Amino acid sequence: MIKKMLFVLALILYVNISWSQEITINTEKVNIEEVVPFPVLEDVPIFPGCEEEARNKKLACFQEKLSEHISKNFNYPTEARKKKIQGRVSVLFIINSDGNIEITSTKTPEGCELLEAEAIRIISLLPKMKPGKFRGEAVSTKYLQPIIFNLK
Template structure:
C-alpha cells in the first residue's frame, strides 16, 4: 500500500503547539471536579514507556517525541479517504487516567471537509493503541491528565 502523505510533517509542526483548548487561570483551578489536569500544566507529566530514565525537566519533550513515533508507526491513510481525496485537520482528545491507561478518546474536525469522520476514526484508532504509561502527578498524587493531539491529513 502506498502512503502518500504530508501527514507526519503536519503532525510534528503541530504537536508542540496544542495540548488542550481549555483555559486555566490559577493554580487552584488546575484540578477540576474530576481531578484532571491539562498536560501543559501538570507538575509531573505522564511517563511514556521509554522515558523513565529521562530527567524530570525533559520528560514532556520525551513524551511528545514518543507520541510522534507512535503515530508514525501506527498511521495508515484510510484507503477510502485516499480514493475520495479527503484531507483535513483533526484533533484527538483523551485522558491518561490515574492508572496510566488511555480513556475517553474523542476526535473532532478542525477544518471543513466532507466525510471527515473517516479521518476522525483513524485518529481514534491510533490513540487507542497507545501503551499504558506511568500516570501524571499533581501535588505528588496520581491524577487524570487531559491531552489533545492534532493530526493533519494531507495527500501529496
C-alpha cells in the same frame, strides 16, 4: 495638610485591615480525582521508554514518543485516499490516574469521518503510561493531539 495626610494614611490602613480580614485560605484537600490540566502537572505522564530521562526532558520525550507512535501506526484510509479526503483531526484524550488512555472527543472537518476513525484507532493503540502527578499524587490529565492527513 498634616491632618489630611494622617487621615489618608488612616483610611488606607483601615481598608487594608478590612480586606485582610476578608481573605480566607482553603486548606481542604483538593479532589485529586478530577482531571488536572497538562500544564499544571508537577510531573508529566511518562511514555514507556522515557523513564530514564531527566525530569526536565520528560515532556520532550513524551511528545517525541507520541509522534513516533503516530507515525508507526499511521495508515491513510484507502477509501479516504480514493476520495482525496484530507484534513486535520484533533483527538482529546485523558491519561487517567492508572495510566490508561480514554478518548473523550474529536474535532474533525465535515466529511472526514474516515479520517476521524483512523485517528481514534491510532490513539486507542497508545500504551499504558505512568500517570502524571499533581501534589505528589497520580492524577488524570487531558491531552489534545492533532493528526494531519495530507495527500502528497
